[in-house]
Amino acid sequence: MTLARLDAQSVARRASAEVAPGSVVAVSGDWSTAVADLVPAEKGVWFLRAGGTLSDLPISAADAGAVLRGGNVDLSILQAAQVDSNGSFAGYHAADYPGPQGHAGLIDLAGARRVVTVLPHTDADGSPNIVNSLTLPPDGVRCVDTIITDVAVFRVADTGLILTELAPGWSAEDVRTITGAAVTSAPTLREMDFALPPGNPTSKIYADGPSAIADLPDGATVFIDGFGGPGGMAHYLLISLRDRGSRNLTIVSNTAGIARVVSFGTPPGHTAIDHSVLVENGQVAKAIASFPVSPSVSRPSEFELAYRRGEVDLELVPQGTLAERLRAGGAGIEAFYTPTGAGTLIAEGKESRVIDGREYILEHGLRADFALIRAHRADTRGNLVYRGTSRNFNAVMAPGARVTVVEVDEIVQPGELDPEAVVTPGIFVQRIVRRPDGFTGYE
Amino acid sequence: MAFSKLYDSAAAAVADIPNGATVLLGGVSGANAPTALVSALADRNVRDLTCVCDSTYYGAEALHRLVAAGCVSRIISPAPFGSGKDDMVHELWRSGDLTVEVVPWGTLAERMRSAGAGIGGVFLPVGIGTRFAEGKEIRVVNGVECMFEPPLRGDFALIRAARADGVGNLVYVGAQRGWNSAVVSAARVAVAEVDQVVEPGSIDPELVITPGIFVNRIVRANSAPIG
Numbered sequence: 001m002t003l004a005r006l007d008a009q010s011v012a013r014r015a016s017a018e019v020a021p022g023s024v025v026a027v028s029g030d031w032s033t034a035v036a037d038l039v040p041a042e043k044g045v046w047f048l049r050a051g052g053t054l055s056d057l058p059i060s061a062a063d064a065g066a067v068l069r070g071g072n073v074d075l076s077i078l079q080a081a082q083v084d085s086n087g088s089f090a091g092y093h094a095a096d097y098p099g100p101q102g103h104a105g106l107i108d109l110a111g112a113r114r115v116v117t118v119l120p121h122t123d124a125d126g127s128p129n130i131v132n133s134l135t136l137p138p139d140g141v142r143c144v145d146t147i148i149t150d151v152a153v154f155r156v157a158d159t160g161l162i163l164t165e166l167a168p169g170w171s172a173e174d175v176r177t178i179t180g181a182a183v184t185s186a187p188t189l190r191e192m193d194f195a196l197p198p199g200n201p202t203s204k205i206y207a208d209g210p211s212a213i214a215d216l217p218d219g220a221t222v223f224i225d226g227f228g229g230p231g232g233m234a235h236y237l238l239i240s241l242r243d244r245g246s247r248n249l250t251i252v253s254n255t256a257g258i259a260r261v262v263s264f265g266t267p268p269g270h271t272a273i274d275h276s277v278l279v280e281n282g283q284v285a286k287a288i289a290s291f292p293v294s295p296s297v298s299r300p301s302e303f304e305l306a307y308r309r310g311e312v313d314l315e316l317v318p319q320g321t322l323a324e325r326l327r328a329g330g331a332g333i334e335a336f337y338t339p340t341g342a343g344t345l346i347a348e349g350k351e352s353r354v355i356d357g358r359e360y361i362l363e364h365g366l367r368a369d370f371a372l373i374r375a376h377r378a379d380t381r382g383n384l385v386y387r388g389t390s391r392n393f394n395a396v397m398a399p400g401a402r403v404t405v406v407e408v409d410e411i412v413q414p415g416e417l418d419p420e421a422v423v424t425p426g427i428f429v430q431r432i433v434r435r436p437d438g439f440t441g442y443e
Numbered sequence: 444m445a446f447s448k449l450y451d452s453a454a455a456a457v458a459d460i461p462n463g464a465t466v467l468l469g470g471v472s473g474a475n476a477p478t479a480l481v482s483a484l485a486d487r488n489v490r491d492l493t494c495v496c497d498s499t500y501y502g503a504e505a506l507h508r509l510v511a512a513g514c515v516s517r518i519i520s521p522a523p524f525g526s527g528k529d530d531m532v533h534e535l536w537r538s539g540d541l542t543v544e545v546v547p548w549g550t551l552a553e554r555m556r557s558a559g560a561g562i563g564g565v566f567l568p569v570g571i572g573t574r575f576a577e578g579k580e581i582r583v584v585n586g587v588e589c590m591f592e593p594p595l596r597g598d599f600a601l602i603r604a605a606r607a608d609g610v611g612n613l614v615y616v617g618a619q620r621g622w623n624s625a626v627v628s629a630a631r632v633a634v635a636e637v638d639q640v641v642e643p644g645s646i647d648p649e650l651v652i653t654p655g656i657f658v659n660r661i662v663r664a665n666s667a668p669i670g
Contacts, residue, residue, distance in 0.1 A: 051470075058621070060552070060621060060622075060624040061621050062552040062556040064552070064621070065548065065553055066553070069567065101543075101575070102524070102545065104521040104547040104570075107548075107550075107575060111569055138573050141571070328565075332567070334566045334568070335565070335566045335589075336557070336564065337563030338563065339561065358563070386649075388649075418650075
């Protein structure tokens with residue numbers, strides 16, 4: 001009697017059991033994309049599809065690639081053609097794609113933090129799709145963590161494949177017979193469990209600024225937005241950070257605090273809140289900035305004064321390069337060539353290269369421990385819209401920090417923001433704080 | 444003056460695409476495809492085009508027309524071949540009439556972004572250890588093994604969007620944004636096929652995805668979307 005194998009829908013159901021609440025999951029291939037339909041909305045899971053959607057949000061293909069490279073995808077579930085005991089996989093059968101390189105649809109997905117493959121245990125002709133060593137060209141090398149087939153589940157360990165679950169009616173021996181790689185049975189070997197992981201995602205809403213940055217440590221690198229004026233700056237979070245008193249900070253920002261000296265729109269008798277509140281409190285060790293000094297010689301900024309006293313370091317970065325380095329950090333681009341600053345002081349100590357007759361210099365991506373950003377509205381999933389020019393550096397800073405905290409005017413329910421209007425997808429936002437009523441950005 | 448980017452027909456908007464041009468194609472299937480523009484290009488019987496596109500299947504009828512008409516000598520794509528041996532691209536490739544370059548999709552999109560953003564190239568970790576690293580400059584950056592990927596520029600970009608104002612600001616609908624917004628800035632001349640042309644100022648600036656500075660020509664889509 002032939003043992004029954006699971007249908008594609010059941011394999012997808014088993015794969016959905018790998019999906020943690022609130023996680024970001026990339027899917028590709030029929031057996032894989034079916035998973036998205038099996039996880040209810042209250043689990044708060046984000047599904048990334050190569051064509052340019054992140055659950056209900058449309059995103060560009062460039063941004064989709066950036067999300068995968070930037071370390072923002074917790075799990076790729078991909079349909080492979082073959083997988084081996086080292087966790088390398090091939091995405092297609094050479095017989096179907098006899099071109100020199102076949103297709104490259106799964107290469108990007110291999111970069112997720114964790115990779116799960118789904119595939120038929122054997123081919124139509126009965127030959128095993130799980131092998132000791134790939135016979136097809138690899139699309140991902142040593143990246144697969146778990147293998148789910150229509151008869152079993154395996155974990156990929158340093159010692160080889162470990163059989164952890166069996167389809168109903170199958171024995172370990174039945175599975176071994178049709179597997180092309182050495183397999184060890186887990187002591188906990190059991191029948192397949194199709195249940196979704198319990199629980200719902202933890203709320204991203206924090207009661208106030210201090211609790212949202214309570215774990216911001218000494219020595220942290222912090223992205224803090226802000227242009228010359230008061231617009232688009234997370235004033236409430238800046239004050240919260242001053243009150244917390246974390247020291248030895250590296251701040252990455254367009255300015256190192258010149259809103260106070262520029263005073264655009266500041267009411268008489270008040271002082272604009274900017275990075276100066278951290279500098280004068282002795283919390284800043286270094287700034288990476290493009291406009292760190294006051295435009296007025298007679299009114300130097302706090303940072304400028306501290307720099308003259310030798311208390312702070314400065315790395316000066318052209319404004320466009322700063323934005324591009326921030327994007328690169330969030331987009332998994334380790335380094336890039338830019339023509340900006342070639343032949344100037346900015347180029348000193350940097351590699352230069354002539355490309356198509358033009359000189360470029362090598363610049364590196366920037367990442368941070370925390371980003372403190374400002375937006376107009378957030379939904380509870382962390383999707384953000386900005387208002388006018390206050391978008392400036394906020395949107396480009398959000399993806400590149402381990403923890404991004406946003407200060408908003410209003411928090412709304414999922415579905416209340418038009419998906420076409422969302423600028424920063426919620427996958428980049430870990431914590432949301434509402435700016436208190438009456439808080440103005442001036443002291 | 445404000446509407447000087449608006450062309451009367453798809454044919455007029457692609458009339459000067461020369462033999463040998465590199466043409467970046469937005470979404471290639473269904474409602475995401477610049478169907479009228481690609482069909483008009485096929486009618487012109489140009490030769491030796493390099494087409495850069497997401498894939499060649501899933502309802503890519505207009506692209507198939509272009510390939511079948513013998514206009515294309517090279518395809519750069521993550522998935523240039525359809526599955527199965529009777530695929531047209533396969534056949535042309537086997538007969539030597541077509542060359543293909545396979546590029547992972549995130550890398551392809553980033554190479555076009557580089558071109559549009561004036562970046563001289565990027566170091567990416569994608570595809571290390573696979574056939575896509577062969578022949579590339581490999582370098583360890585920040586402890587991560589990366590390969591150098593140069594910018595990819597087009598002479599023309601043919602894209603599809605939902606709406607344009609007269610100065611070329613564009614909005615998309617849903618997944619239409621994916622590849623269309625990714626290719627539009629990377630070409631010398633970008634042509635947008637849109638469902639609707641509206642007065643400048645009537646699109647909320649917060650909703651504009653592609654600023655008009657990247658768009659040179661606008662054509663009204665005159666055919667119903669395929670699929």
